[in-house]
Amino acid sequence: MEIAQENFPIDVTIPVTGRPTVDLNAPGLSLGEIISNLLPYFFAGAGLLLLLFLLYGGISLMLSRGDPKAVQSAKDKITGAVVGFMIVFFAYWIVQIAGTILGIPSIVDIFK
DSSP, rough: OOOOOOOOOOOOOOOOSSSSOTTTTTTTOHHHHHHHHHHHHHHHHHHHHHHHHHHHHHHHHHHTTHHHHHHHHHHHHHHHHHHHHHHHHHHHHHHHHHHHHHHHHHHTTTTT
């Protein structure tokens, strides 16, 4: 037994109700453009946090007065700041290399 298929046109018209509608074809920012616009601020914030954590670790190291626990805690803060910086640094370069390989100019031209 076969079921006959008919072409049913899909009616997507919405009656006017006074509510705003979203036009999916309207020009605007895509998710990629939003991320591309925010990326320089992310890296600037990461650099500022690196500076603050290095200062905090350095001041903690100077104020430790030779206490082994305080010295180790200060060294851990400095190490954490440097490791975080390395993660952000390599993430930046991985994104740049991926953008170059995939031919996405908006990623490659973010900081130019």
